[in-house]
Amino acid sequence: MPRVLLIEDDPSVREGVELGLRRRGHDVRTAATGEAGLAALAEFRPDLLLLDLMLPGMNGVQVCRRVRESSQLPIIMLTARGDDFDVVIGLEAGADDYIVKPARTEVIEARIRAVLRRIEEPGGGRPAVEFHGELAVDRAGLTVAKYGERVSLAPSELKLLLHLCAAPEQVFSRQQLLEHVWEHSYHGDARLVDACVRRLRNKIEDVPGSPRYIQTLRGFGYRFGPL
């Protein structure tokens, strides 16, 4: 069962979520501040970080940035609907997904599972490593290299890239991507997709302003290529 680090300043939420997840078999460690959470990170080595955005002192976005500097640990933000600005900033900072509070434990757990779920292995006959232009995508090893140099991608970025390049030149709408990559409902928040695409472009495109790999089809969605 996954190890989850929860950084949440409100005791009742912290305790409630911890109780709920622990009951479902998760190994949960909690921290009340960003600083304490970062300190627990190295020692607890969680599989996933549940991160409240509104924290005293160092806020959730800063924590998210700090984590991303050194690791591609899956991060799910806890937020309240209406804090739209924070959601966008958090997603830009590298969070993979977000959950609107208050949420039932089953919803939280479903999101955790979705973020942690691995992309299915390629079927027989397909090579493990695909080359797209300057990109080398290793579906088995779940690594991406550009000009032979490894690109470190957050889980959502990697899954998005794998999903898109599995069907080059096919257009996926934001809703389809939300369903398949994030396992959200069809009516989810498309900003999740847009923010992830921006982050991915910054890492793999030569000129993020005029993308070659992840192309936008106005009014329809995104596609991989054509190169």
Place this chain on the structure above:
Amino acid sequence: MISGLRTRLVLAFLLVAAVGCGTTAALTYREARNAILEQAQDTAVSSFRDQIQELHLNLPPNTEQMQGMVRGLARQGKPRDWWVYVEYGSVRLSSGTNPTSTVITPELRRQARGTPHGSFQRVVRNGEPYLTMVMPVVFKTAQTGTGGQTQRPTGLTFYAVMRLTDEQANVDAMVVAARDGALPALAIALVPALLAARSVLRPVRDLRQAARSLGRGRLDTRIPVKGGGELSELARTFNESTAALERSVDELQRAEARARRFASDVSHELRTPLAGMLAVTELLDEDAAGLDPDTAAAVRLISSETDKLAVLVEDLMEISRFDARAAELNTDEIDAAETIRRTLQSRHWTDPARIVLDLPDGIRARLDPRRFDVVIANLVGNALRHGRPPVTVALRTETRPPAPRTAEGAADGTPDAPGGGSTRWLVTEVADRGPGIPADVLPHVFDRFYKADQARTRSEGSGLGLAITLENVRLHGGTVRAANGPGGGAVFVVEIPLTTSEVTA
């Protein structure tokens, strides 16, 4: 109204000018006419009298002598030519063709007998003015002792008839002159009249503009108060009233803002404890089976009510964001039919006996998928709860001229008309086969926490579903209205302007 006032002012001004002109002209005319006529008649009468007195005649005169006199007199008409008639006994002679004149009145004849100095009369015959004079010839005898004279009629009477046509022409010319002078004077008077009306009406115009500006919601409108007339009194009253109105509205708005902030604060404060509670409700549900029945029931109650409370608080937060205009529209271009189908699927409303769909594919619309999902889910959920199946969900597009539309119980949006031409609208209709909405409830269906039946103290949803629907549609620039269908049953129609042009990269 103001044009009426202006017209009345100008007319009054012109009336005064006309009365002034007319009176002056009439008085001048009368004096001048009298002067002209009197001068003519005085000259005529005195010259006629002098000429009569200078006559030398032997009594009794014979006809030839009289004829000679008449001719002589007729030649010396002053100031104009005249006809001379003479009467002596039964003899009638004249300088003209007729021995007697038709112009001389019996009245003049009577006067002739009474006054030895003669008399005259102005007569109009056949539209022509005449001066008629009569002059009896008298003896003058010196009276011894008194030094006076006595006069005795000779029985010889001279008449003179003079046409006053030239004088009349002069008088007529004066009338024409007066008229020709008065009309331009009136026309010229129109200019100061208009100027005066304008200056008098300026405060009225200011007042009208101020009232209009007030009507547009500019409550800080004030009128500059000048001088101390009645209109400035009105302006002062207007200013005082607007100031009072502005204060009341400010107070109301502050109170409303306080109320809304309070609702927002309350729901914010409720959310955090709810987040903790909601995370553990499953735990309670799972363990309830192992508790004694009363405790289990209590635990399940807490669990289910926590769920409802979470929905209510979430809806309250949503409404608060609309009130604070903090609601954001995160649009994406999507297939409208697919979006509706997904909404129904995710809520398991897929039984064809309960839900009938008429969703043509290929209508792409720029919508906020989450908000559109809420709209459809609220309307269909509402129809399933209050109406009777099957519930029909129909989708279509309509092209309409960009006229501003208002409808009963509808939210007014201001759709952007692309290119200023006609606008395409996405029309979604949700209808049920239930009893419909009572007429007294219909205007309130989109009200917050509105309950058709006051005895039902708690609605099945949060009581905010349709209010949130309305706000979500409004955020899209659209309208939603409720009505009863021709075959009974409630019909909700959502209309959203179709904009598919601009897309964010």
